[in-house]
Amino acid sequence: MKHNFGAGPCILPHEVFQEASKSVVDFNGLSILEVSHRHKDFVAVMDEATALVKKALNVPEGYSVIFLQGGASLGFLISALNMMRESKKASYINTGAWSKKAMTEAKKAGFEVLEAASSSDKNFNYIPKNVVIDPSSDYLHFTSNNTIFGTQFKEMPISDVPLVCDMSSDIFSREINVSDFDMIYAGAQKNMGPAGTTLYIVKDEALGKSTSSFMPTYLDLKTHAEKDSMFNTPPVFPVYASMLNLRHLIKNGGVQGAQERNEAKADLLYNEIDNNPLFEGTVAKEDRSNMNVTFLMNDESRLDEFNALWQDNDIVGLKGHRSVGGYRASMYNALPIESVQVLVELMKQFTSKG
């Protein structure tokens, strides 16, 4: 078995792979890949996936759950277009690469973009606390977890203007209060399912209120909310596999259970990083991500040795992003604590050998 610490697309539960594999050859007598999206068997899949999202996150009445395509990269645009109101000003918390891309698309959508806070002064190694929101902003946008820099909002920002969040890399990993948000969007490929679908959770009151003069049909969330994500052919298999994964989540204690397991994994690895003289974390302790643990090895002369060690022990995906260097251990919901134990043991072993 490989220990998959990849940043995404990433590990999902073994049972999900088994069940999805089976359905590619037999889903009620057909392959899931050849079933019409209008067939009752797939309509049931879409309905269940939607219901499971609502259950897992305690989505209150008055919110729509939508499965689309295009990833967060299209979500940057869709969120901005749909949230445009009178002022055409939008405030963004800049916590690195993904926030910056979101800001770029808001500008392209026609917004005056205001930086409400930024951690660019320290290469985004912390979450800025001093958030200054222009009260005329149509919304405040933030990225709840930053895969590249390994930071995570532990407390969601407090805002008098509508709150919009790109939650791609930590949705379903911890409990959240959906009613704090006007819109949450998330690419599937971390904790929800395989790549190829993008989740939107949007307050119904926020639908159909855009003042954008440019609103193509596919980019209008109202289109998709009214058609239960079936305006056009949805990405059948990614939605199906997401449904299987959400079923698995609910059966295993839901988001609360996942959060407890994620905290235990994070404690285990950060503890080793802090106590092992050869390693150091790159992020301010209070802002460390439970999803993506970024760290450095202090002895450059032994880099090859450490890389060979983890690679020889079936660990994959540990290489850090070029913006930070070093290592990044992504520990999404499906990564078992046993994989983290293997990594920690190797770090101990490596140091004691030195």
Next chain:
Amino acid sequence: MKHNFGAGPCILPHEVFQEASKSVVDFNGLSILEVSHRHKDFVAVMDEATALVKKALNVPEGYSVIFLQGGASLGFLISALNMMRESKKASYINTGAWSKKAMTEAKKAGFEVLEAASSSDKNFNYIPKNVVIDPSSDYLHFTSNNTIFGTQFKEMPISDVPLVCDMSSDIFSREINVSDFDMIYAGAQKNMGPAGTTLYIVKDEALGKSTSSFMPTYLDLKTHAEKDSMFNTPPVFPVYASMLNLRHLIKNGGVQGAQERNEAKADLLYNEIDNNPLFEGTVAKEDRSNMNVTFLMNDESRLDEFNALWQDNDIVGLKGHRSVGGYRASMYNALPIESVQVLVELMKQFTSKG
């Protein structure tokens, strides 16, 4: 075995289902669903899928092949935005539901949309031949095959302005001359693969030339051409399954082989429709689609009996679209001629019993 005449998502080759199923549990030691899109094994998949499209369609030098998301419904917008030039006028051939949706999105993109021809006078049961193209049009758009109405362009329209085609439902079913087009786009879920990816074949000269003041990053095809479809996380599994299907196509005589088989299937079924007094086709003979055969049963009193007959014989997906009524036999590349023989035999049997 079921005989899947569904209009899409639809039948793919059995071997593709088998291989795709296997890779969901084991693709070089991981699941294809958990492989990073930046891993060399998936980069190789994307490269091969791109190369296979080029090979299958003899795509000449100077064209880019791109895998995106969003279906043709987003393609209506993307094609219009990317093809916008000085005049901001665009000519469309209106052959029914999909053409009309394409025209709507071009208007939303800021075009003055001109109807170069239409078959709306006869509920779109033919392909209009008298195409009048305003020479100042930025492009001429058409839908090569019309799934709902069962019509298909047998000859591509001749145009002095750049030609853009929504080829969703007959790409890879017959030989085409890519150099006639500035842009071809197609949702995967007929002859290319499962739902969840959308193919664009675009002349490089046409990239980056848009005069649209609105050009978000994801909607700009130049973005994706420059990044080899890896600007953001692609829909990994739909691209992978498409690659498997394209491999299967090439191994089985390529597009030329598929075209011969598709013509044989169409001849078989249309011949029965024309010779069986209980059935009649809905489309002008010269414009009949080889992909979607629309037909009516003449004796209303025996509808239930006919429906029971095909359903009892493992045929699925034969119900016609509500806009036409009756029946629609979709016969995409992967549908074996044996399935058509089963249907034709049932039609004969049914009539002889009457």
